[in-house]
Amino acid sequence: MIFNLFIIILCLILSVKAGVGTYADADITGPQTLDNATNIPTGFYSFRNHVTGQWLEFISDGNQVQPSNAQNSTVFNGTLWAVKFHGYKNYSIHHLNGDDSSSGNDKCISTRWDQYIGIDDAAVMWQCELDNITTTPLDFDISPSFSGVYDPTEGLQPLERRSYRERRYVNTFEPIRPDKQQWLFIPQDVGATPSWKNLTFNATTGNNTWHGPHIKPNASANSNYGQNTFYLVSAAHLWNMYPRCIYPLPMNTFNFTANNTVVTTLEDCQIGNETLLWDMVLWEAENFPLGEASSPGPAQNPSKKSAGSTLTIPISTLFCLFIFAYACLLL
Numbered sequence: 001m002i003f004n005l006f007i008i009i010l011c012l013i014l015s016v017k018a019g020v021g022t023y024a025d026a027d028i029t030g031p032q033t034l035d036n037a038t039n040i041p042t043g044f045y046s047f048r049n050h051v052t053g054q055w056l057e058f059i060s061d062g063n064q065v066q067p068s069n070a071q072n073s074t075v076f077n078g079t080l081w082a083v084k085f086h087g088y089k090n091y092s093i094h095h096l097n098g099d100d101s102s103s104g105n106d107k108c109i110s111t112r113w114d115q116y117i118g119i120d121d122a123a124v125m126w127q128c129e130l131d132n133i134t135t136t137p138l139d140f141d142i143s144p145s146f147s148g149v150y151d152p153t154e155g156l157q158p159l160e161r162r163s164y165r166e167r168r169y170v171n172t173f174e175p176i177r178p179d180k181q182q183w184l185f186i187p188q189d190v191g192a193t194p195s196w197k198n199l200t201f202n203a204t205t206g207n208n209t210w211h212g213p214h215i216k217p218n219a220s221a222n223s224n225y226g227q228n229t230f231y232l233v234s235a236a237h238l239w240n241m242y243p244r245c246i247y248p249l250p251m252n253t254f255n256f257t258a259n260n261t262v263v264t265t266l267e268d269c270q271i272g273n274e275t276l277l278w279d280m281v282l283w284e285a286e287n288f289p290l291g292e293a294s295s296p297g298p299a300q301n302p303s304k305k306s307a308g309s310t311l312t313i314p315i316s317t318l319f320c321l322f323i324f325a326y327a328c329l330l331l
């Protein structure tokens, strides 16, 4: 009997430990993250890492998102992203795929769940399930002399599938929780209200208000609505895990992304760590139709299905059940 009790307690401890990424103080960091985040205008932005100078780049081939080579890259179609609003301080970040980035399917930067380590491990491209009816092609060419893509990762290539017998995620596009496609922007100076040239955003209407003429985007003339610096925080798992931020490190090792395309790492958000900061230039402000809001609620199960993940029972739980059954037999 006492042995059984011991096993039960052991099992409870192991089961709690099995939810690796859950964070006991998420009820503090969750609301803090929302408090710290701010509203920004909607429109077309580029994202450049504040420290490394790498640009967040979309590569249509394989639908990859990665920090580009700092040295040579610049703002062009592949580094321009449509940022759309979903209520409160929540936004989605879109790019159309296809060769000229002006047509094709709407892809959104999404949060990937790694079931092995039990955390959100990367920012990946996934079909947009928010505002996915209205696609918003670029209506300007900011880098007319440039075509193609930059070699983004200095040698890091998508890993090819070695054999079709290998277990790989099958790209079936199952719906994912909307908060995995939503992002929050915490300004470098937490609490400050970032300002943009002759432009404000009204979170009640979800629209921009121009206080002057519309600015024509021009990279060589540095003509834009201004630049502000933010932490890019995933809105996923804010209520039970430590907040995760986009970190400028490409990654191509994961078993459940089709053909292991290159993705961008997420790290624990740390206010003050400048490598987690991104300089965002607003090249064109635009009012987009207001998108769906997510209502994931405070309690989320971290082992829920997500882009590229499957549901598994932690091994420790199976082990416990087994030991428990065995102990019962002994009595």
Ligand SMILES: *[C@@H]1O[C@H](CO)[C@@H](O)[C@H](O)[C@H]1NC(C)=O
Binding pocket: 028, 029, 030, 032, 033, 036, 190, 243, 269, 271
């Ligand atoms: C929110 O901002 C405050 C003030 O800078 C900081 O101390 C705190 O760590 C931040 N919390 C989160 C979760 O971002």
Ligand SMILES: *[C@@H]1O[C@H](CO)[C@@H](O)[C@H](O)[C@H]1NC(C)=O
Binding pocket: 069, 071, 072, 151
């Ligand atoms: C970057 O530019 C330099 C100088 O123009 C060139 O030598 C180098 O090959 C370029 N690197 C890449 C990755 O394009």
Ligand SMILES: *[C@@H]1O[C@H](CO)[C@@H](O)[C@H](O)[C@H]1NC(C)=O
Binding pocket: 077, 099, 100, 101, 102, 137, 138, 139, 140, 141, 146, 147, 148
């Ligand atoms: C970039 O996008 C613009 C606007 O859609 C398009 O006119 C142009 O051809 C694109 N450039 C490249 C190199 O794909």
Ligand SMILES: *[C@@H]1O[C@H](CO)[C@@H](O)[C@H](O)[C@H]1NC(C)=O
Binding pocket: 127, 128, 129, 130, 132, 133, 175, 176
């Ligand atoms: C839009 O998202 C919904 C909900 O996930 C999905 O069922 C639908 O297929 C998506 N539509 C497009 C055009 O991607």
Ligand SMILES: *[C@@H]1O[C@H](CO)[C@@H](O)[C@H](O)[C@H]1NC(C)=O
Binding pocket: 202, 203, 204, 205
């Ligand atoms: C935002 O829009 C609402 C509705 O039109 C309006 O009542 C409010 O004054 C606006 N807020 C600002 C800051 O302009």
Ligand SMILES: *[C@@H]1O[C@H](CO)[C@@H](O)[C@H](O)[C@H]1NC(C)=O
Binding pocket: 205, 206, 207, 287
């Ligand atoms: C926001 O702007 C769009 C286009 O400019 C307009 O159609 C829409 O009615 C506006 N929404 C609100 C709530 O003002």
Ligand SMILES: *[C@@H]1O[C@H](CO)[C@@H](O)[C@H](O)[C@H]1NC(C)=O
Binding pocket: 218, 219, 220, 221
């Ligand atoms: C962008 O600015 C440059 C330099 O001021 C100018 O030569 C060029 O014509 C401008 N391009 C467009 C499309 O207006």
Ligand SMILES: *[C@@H]1O[C@H](CO)[C@@H](O)[C@H](O)[C@H]1NC(C)=O
Binding pocket: 116, 253, 254, 255
């Ligand atoms: C990928 O799978 C192999 C075994 O098939 C495993 O050893 C490795 O740790 C996995 N890698 C990741 C990143 O999950």
Ligand SMILES: *[C@@H]1O[C@H](CO)[C@@H](O)[C@H](O)[C@H]1NC(C)=O
Binding pocket: 062, 161, 171, 258, 259
């Ligand atoms: C993965 O690679 C195979 C073989 O190269 C290719 O046929 C398939 O289209 C690729 N899948 C994706 C989603 O890129």
Ligand SMILES: *[C@@H]1O[C@H](CO)[C@@H](O)[C@H](O)[C@H]1NC(C)=O
Binding pocket: 247, 267, 268, 270, 273, 274, 275, 276
């Ligand atoms: C910033 O964050 C990265 C990723 O977590 C970490 O490797 C690095 O040491 C941090 N830098 C500082 C100064 O804390």
Ligand SMILES: *[C@@H]1O[C@H](CO)[C@@H](O)[C@H](O)[C@H]1NC(C)=O
Binding pocket: 086, 087, 088, 089, 090, 179, 182, 235, 236, 237, 238, 292, 293, 294, 295, 296, 297
């Ligand atoms: C914004 O994201 C947070 C965190 O996921 C979520 O709790 C909240 O409901 C979202 N708000 C809206 C309006 O989507």
Ligand SMILES: CC(=O)N[C@H]1CO[C@H](CO)[C@@H](O)[C@@H]1O
Binding pocket: 197, 198, 211, 212, 213
């Ligand atoms: C109409 C208007 O508000 N224009 C302003 C745009 O921004 C410049 C520079 O900040 C101001 O000088 C203008 O007055």
